[in-house]
Amino acid sequence: xxxxxxxxxxxxxxxxxxxxxxxxxxxxxxxxxxxxxxxxxxxxxxxxxxxxxxxxxxxxxxxxxxxxxxxxxxxxxxxxxxxxxxxxxxxxxxxxxxxxxxxxxxxxxxxxxxxxxxxxxxxxxxxxxxxxxxxxxxxxxxxxxxxxxxxxxx
Amino acid sequence: xxxxxxxxxxxxxxxxxxxxxxxxxxxxxxxxxxxxxxxxxxxxxxxxxxxxxxxxxxxxxxxxxxxxxxxxxxxxxxxxxx
Numbered sequence: 161x162x163x164x165x166x167x168x169x170x171x172x173x174x175x176x177x178x179x180x181x182x183x184x185x186x187x188x189x190x191x192x193x194x195x196x197x198x199x200x201x202x203x204x205x206x207x208x209x210x211x212x213x214x215x216x217x218x219x220x221x222x223x224x225x226x227x228x229x230x231x232x233x234x235x236x237x238x239x240x241x242x243x244x245x246x247x248x249x250x251x252x253x254x255x256x257x258x259x260x261x262x263x264x265x266x267x268x269x270x271x272x273x274x275x276x277x278x279x280x281x282x283x284x285x286x287x288x289x290x291x292x293x294x295x296x297x298x299x300x301x302x303x304x305x306x307x308x309x310x311x312x313x314x
Numbered sequence: 315x316x317x318x319x320x321x322x323x324x325x326x327x328x329x330x331x332x333x334x335x336x337x338x339x340x341x342x343x344x345x346x347x348x349x350x351x352x353x354x355x356x357x358x359x360x361x362x363x364x365x366x367x368x369x370x371x372x373x374x375x376x377x378x379x380x381x382x383x384x385x386x387x388x389x390x391x392x393x394x395x396x
Contacts, residue, residue: 174386181380184315187330192319243358246323311318 182312189311192249193304198241203297205233206261207289210268214276214285249307257303261296268292317376321354321367342366350375 208230215223242248251258272288307313315330316322328338345351350372354365368376 171387174383178383184330185318188315188318246326248320250318250320
C-alpha cells in the first residue's frame with residue numbers, strides 16, 4: 161500500500177518529486193561510472209585468468225602465482241573502486257553484460273587450457289591474454305555506458 | 315539514489331541530500347527500523363565506515379511510491395493517500 165503526503169497528490173508537486181528522484185538516480189549513476197581507470201585495470205586482470213589456466217594445463221607452477229596475482233588484483237580493484245566512488249552498482253538490468261563477460265572469460269580459459277594441454281605454452285598465450293584483456297575492458301566500458309544511459313547520466 | 319545502487323557510503327548520501335550526519339543518521343535509523351534499508355558498518359584503516367543499501371522491501375516500497383507519483387502526474391488517482 162502506498163501512502164502519499166497531501167502535497168504529493170498535487171500533480172505539480174508529484175512531478176517535482178519525480179524530477180528529484182530522477183536527478184538523484186542520475187547523480188548516482190554519474191558517480192558509479194566516474195572511474196576511467198576501472199575498465200583497463202579490469203581487462204588486464206581478466207586477461208591473466210586464461211594465462212593461469214594455460215600454465216596449469218602445461219603443468220607449470222607459475223600458473224598458481226599468476227592466479228593468486230589475478231585474484232588479488234581483482235580484490236584490490238573492487239576495494240579501490242569502492243573507496244574512490246563510495247558506491248557499488250546494483251547490476252540490476254545488466255544481466256546481458258554479466259553473461260557476456262562470463263562467456264568470454266570461460267571461453268578464453270577453455271581455449272587456453274585445451275591448446276596448452278595439446279601443444280604447450282608459447283607466443284599464442286600472449287595473444288590470448290591481450291585479446292581477453294581488450295574484450296573484457298570493452299565490455300566493462302559498455303557496461304558503464306549502458307548503466308549511465310539507463311539512469312539518464314549520458 | 316539507492317535504487318540504482320547496491321550500496322552507497324554514508325558520506326555520499328549525506329552530500330547528495332545536503333544534510334548533516336546526525337539528520338541522515340536519524341532518518342536511516344527510522345528506515346532501518348521499518349526494514350527499508352540495511353546498514354553495514356566496517357572498519358577500514360582504523361575508521362568506521364557505514365554503507366547503506368535498500369532492502370527488497372525498501373525497493374518494492376520505493377517502486378510503488380514512484381509508480382503512484384507517475385499516476386498522479388498522468389492525472390490518475392493513486393490507490394491510497396494520506
